[in-house]
Amino acid sequence: MTLLVVGSLAFDSVETPFGKRDKVLGGSANFFSVSASLLTKVNLVGVVGEDFPEEQLTYLKSRNVDVAGVDRVAGKTFHWSGKYNFDLNEAHTLDTQLNVFADFKPVLPAGFRKPDHLFLANIDPELQYAVLDQVERPKLVALDTMNYWISGKREALLKVLKRVDLLFVNDAEARQLSGEHNVVKAGAAIRKMGPRTVIIKRGEYGALMLEQGHAFYAPAYPLEDVFDPTGAGDTFAGGVMGSLDRWGGFNPATARQAMVVGGVMASFVVEDFSFDRIRKISLDDVQARYGELRRFTDFKDLPTQE
Amino acid sequence: MTLLVVGSLAFDSVETPFGKRDKVLGGSANFFSVSASLLTKVNLVGVVGEDFPEEQLTYLKSRNVDVAGVDRVAGKTFHWSGKYNFDLNEAHTLDTQLNVFADFKPVLPAGFRKPDHLFLANIDPELQYAVLDQVERPKLVALDTMNYWISGKREALLKVLKRVDLLFVNDAEARQLSGEHNVVKAGAAIRKMGPRTVIIKRGEYGALMLEQGHAFYAPAYPLEDVFDPTGAGDTFAGGVMGSLDRWGGFNPATARQAMVVGGVMASFVVEDFSFDRIRKISLDDVQARYGELRRFTDFKDLPTQE
Numbered sequence: 001m002t003l004l005v006v007g008s009l010a011f012d013s014v015e016t017p018f019g020k021r022d023k024v025l026g027g028s029a030n031f032f033s034v035s036a037s038l039l040t041k042v043n044l045v046g047v048v049g050e051d052f053p054e055e056q057l058t059y060l061k062s063r064n065v066d067v068a069g070v071d072r073v074a075g076k077t078f079h080w081s082g083k084y085n086f087d088l089n090e091a092h093t094l095d096t097q098l099n100v101f102a103d104f105k106p107v108l109p110a111g112f113r114k115p116d117h118l119f120l121a122n123i124d125p126e127l128q129y130a131v132l133d134q135v136e137r138p139k140l141v142a143l144d145t146m147n148y149w150i151s152g153k154r155e156a157l158l159k160v161l162k163r164v165d166l167l168f169v170n171d172a173e174a175r176q177l178s179g180e181h182n183v184v185k186a187g188a189a190i191r192k193m194g195p196r197t198v199i200i201k202r203g204e205y206g207a208l209m210l211e212q213g214h215a216f217y218a219p220a221y222p223l224e225d226v227f228d229p230t231g232a233g234d235t236f237a238g239g240v241m242g243s244l245d246r247w248g249g250f251n252p253a254t255a256r257q258a259m260v261v262g263g264v265m266a267s268f269v270v271e272d273f274s275f276d277r278i279r280k281i282s283l284d285d286v287q288a289r290y291g292e293l294r295r296f297t298d299f300k301d302l303p304t305q306e
Numbered sequence: 307m308t309l310l311v312v313g314s315l316a317f318d319s320v321e322t323p324f325g326k327r328d329k330v331l332g333g334s335a336n337f338f339s340v341s342a343s344l345l346t347k348v349n350l351v352g353v354v355g356e357d358f359p360e361e362q363l364t365y366l367k368s369r370n371v372d373v374a375g376v377d378r379v380a381g382k383t384f385h386w387s388g389k390y391n392f393d394l395n396e397a398h399t400l401d402t403q404l405n406v407f408a409d410f411k412p413v414l415p416a417g418f419r420k421p422d423h424l425f426l427a428n429i430d431p432e433l434q435y436a437v438l439d440q441v442e443r444p445k446l447v448a449l450d451t452m453n454y455w456i457s458g459k460r461e462a463l464l465k466v467l468k469r470v471d472l473l474f475v476n477d478a479e480a481r482q483l484s485g486e487h488n489v490v491k492a493g494a495a496i497r498k499m500g501p502r503t504v505i506i507k508r509g510e511y512g513a514l515m516l517e518q519g520h521a522f523y524a525p526a527y528p529l530e531d532v533f534d535p536t537g538a539g540d541t542f543a544g545g546v547m548g549s550l551d552r553w554g555g556f557n558p559a560t561a562r563q564a565m566v567v568g569g570v571m572a573s574f575v576v577e578d579f580s581f582d583r584i585r586k587i588s589l590d591d592v593q594a595r596y597g598e599l600r601r602f603t604d605f606k607d608l609p610t611q612e
Contacts, residue, residue: 017487086487181323181392183510184530204489205511208528217603219523222514224490247609256605290608297523297603299562302596303553 002114003245004138005032006045006106006131007121007234009052009070013081013095014273016088018227024274025056027078028121028144031231034275035238035265036119037063038283040245043112045069045131049077049100059279068109075100088229088270089203108134117245119237120164122146125157132163140250142166143195144237150176158193166250167195168237174200183208184215197250199240199259201233209259214252218259219297221267221289228273232266235278239265239286264289308420309551310444311338312351312412312437313427313540315358315376319387319401320579322394324533330580331362333384334427334450337537340581341544341571342425343369344589346551349418351375351437355383355406365585374415381406394535394576395509414440423551425543426470428452431463438469446556448472449501450543456482464499472556473501474543480506489514490521503556505546505565507539515565520558524565525603527573527595534579538572541584545571545592570595 007029013022029046036042042065048057050072057067078101081094106127114136120128120143128143143164149157150173157177161167167190175181178189187198187210200208206220239262247254264286271277313335319328335352342348348371354363356378363373384407387400412433420442426434426449434449449470455463456479463483467473473496481487484495493504493516506514512526545568553560570592577583 182530182532184528202511205508215528215602216605217525217528218605219603222490222521222523224488226488253606257608260605261608287608294605294607296521297525299522299524299566299600300559301600302563302567302593 001040001116001139001245001249002043003036003040003117003119003241004043004045004108004112004115004135005029005036005119005121005241006069006128007032007119007123008078008101009046009048009056010078010080010101012230012274013079014228014230015083016228017084017086018225019273021228021273023079025053026080026231026274028123028231028234030056031234031269031275032119032121032238032241033060033065034063034278035235035269036242036245037065038265038281038286039239039242039261042066042242043069043115045106045108045112047071047073047100047104049073049075052077066112069106069112073100082230084229088226091229106131106134116140116249117241118142119241120144120160121234121237122149125149125153125160129156129160129163132160140165140244142168142237142241144168144233145173147173147176161194164195166197166199168199168201168233170201170203170233174198184210197255201236203229203232207236207259207263209255216256216259218256218263219293220263221293222296223267223271226270229270230274232270235269236262236266239263260290260293261286264293307346307422307445307551307555308349309342309346309423309425309547310349310351310414310418310421310441311335311342311425311427311547312375312434313338313425313429314384314407315352315354315362316384316386316407318536318580319385320534320536321389322534323390323392324531325579327534327579329385331359332386332537332580334429334537334540336362337540337575337581338425338427338544338547339366339371340369340584341541341575342548342551343371344571344587344592345545345548345567348372348548349375349421351412351414351418353377353379353406353410355379355381358383372418375412375418379406388536390535394532397535412437412440422446422555423547424448425547426450426466427540427543428455431455431459431466435462435466435469438466446471446550448474448543448547450474450539451479453479453482467500470501472503472505474505474507474539476507476509476539480504490516503561507542509535509538513542513565513569515561522562522565524562524569525599526569527599528602529573529577532576535576536580538576541575542568542572545569566596566599567592570599
């Protein structure tokens with residue numbers, strides 16, 4: 001099967017309680033691709049400036065990512081600067097320089113127009129909509145968004161959500177989008193906007209999948225050291241979508257496995273800055289943590305009542 | 307087996323985003339007893355004033371709670387007033403009137419001095435220590451505490467912790483007690499203080515059990531309506547300790563089951579104020595939510611690598 005992602009490649013400047021890195025590689029589609037490519041072939045669409053290192057594109061190619069959809073244009077690459085306090089669940093944006101990303105109009109190469117699985121990473125919902133107009137209906141369309149679009153481009157977001165099967169949001173985004181504080185109610189309200197499945201990402205508390213009459217909780221891997229949460233959400237989504245593409249598409253069983261794989265992927269990326277940790281990971285490492293998570297959450301039926 | 311609890315019986319005045327109740331029944335040992343007594347026989351030690359309703363003691367007796375250790379003395383009953391905002395995980399204390407609780411010196415009836423399981427609810431650590439001096443070594447000693455004692459009576463708390471097997475704390479208390487932000491590290495640091503097992507309560511995010519070389523995550527039941535979190539922690543502990551006492555004591559399998567039962571009990575108590583919901587619950591209701599939680603968290607092994 002084939003998996004298509006459209007989103008950003010970027011530089012990040014990040015400060016956490018454990019250290020600081022200036023202008024390291026990041027971007028939603030970049031994190032997504034590195035994660036998903038451990039599991040399946042990925043077609044990547046994005047834009048970079050003249051300053052983006054060719055080595056990263058070479059690296060992506062070496063991981064089975066087709067970068068034919070990555071445009072290199074005059075100007076500088078998108079650059080995000082942010083900070084995390086001890087509450088690593090919340091990023092504080094210090095600066096956003098859109099640069100070449102300001103004029104990004106995704107155009108899909110001819111060979112990218114029949115994906116089985118599509119991930120619309122966190123970009124302007126009008127661009128996400130424009131991508132949908134360029135593909136034959138995939139088996140599954142997933143979308144990520146953020147507070148900036150929920151408040152600033154709500155109408156455009158609601159329009160594209162009607163064409164989405166699976167929405168990735170965090171607790172705060174789910175509340176903002178739905179107007180419901182309780183996440184179960186928020187999930188139900190969001191499903192009425194289009195997506196039949198809502199995945200609510202909760203950082204160190206794991207992730208919830210909410211569907212009509214069905215819910216699943218995926219545990220977070222209990223880490224002793226979280227260095228940098230940047231990219232965790234996109235890496236999680238990459239694990240989810242990569243798993244679905246690898247193991248036969250979305251159904252109740254594969255969706256659960258995919259969520260847990262997503263959590264495992266995210267647990268690796270946060271253990272160091274940028275791609276420093278996750279680029280060293282093999283599928284065996286993923287399987288090992290997956291097994292640990294099974295033991296971490298397993299419990300038996302209660303004894304029958306005496 | 308026998309389960310002993312020492313702690314408070316109280317009046318609570320509670321305000322949540324969903325309503326307000328003045329002077330309803332509460333108190334750590336009260337919530338604990340109502341919860342645990344669904345599972346096993348409970349011996350209760352506490353103190354009440356002249357204003358405490360005899361009907362509650364009669365009700366507890368009807369649930370197989372032995373209230374021989376509840377002293378009724380001249381004066382008013384302990385009265386806590388608090389408020390919750392939309393973040394129901396955090397209580398804001400508005401007022402605490404200790405009243406008869408200020409002079410509470412627990413004295414165990416002769417028949418209470420050989421418990422199999424002992425729960426030292428959240429009271430002054432010097433009183434918790436004094437209780438331990440009145441019992442033959444139980445199979446398991448569990449203790450609950452709070453920020454007030456961690457900062458105000460740290461030495462006394464550290465002294466009693468040396469005699470404790472199982473500590474119940476929430477995230478913030480674990481961090482405050484250990485000086486470690488990360489909960490896995492916090493758990494390890496706390497184990498060095500005495501308890502071989504630390505249970506970290508995380509409200510709507512479930513609970514973590516941390517031991518040397520072993521960790522378990524118990525999911526929270528995904529509720530649509532949380533009315534009042536007051537007593538959730540003690541009700542959780544009542545489910546845990548009641549289960550251990552009922553089903554053969556602490557071992558790796560029963561501890562996991564007990565944690566999930568605790569979470570189920572807590573999910574009921576928060577659905578209404580005071581004991582309004584949990585007093586209507588049968589063991590069948592507990593089994594039903596337990597089964598739902600198994601389905602909510604179950605996932606299969608990954609396919610073997612192609």
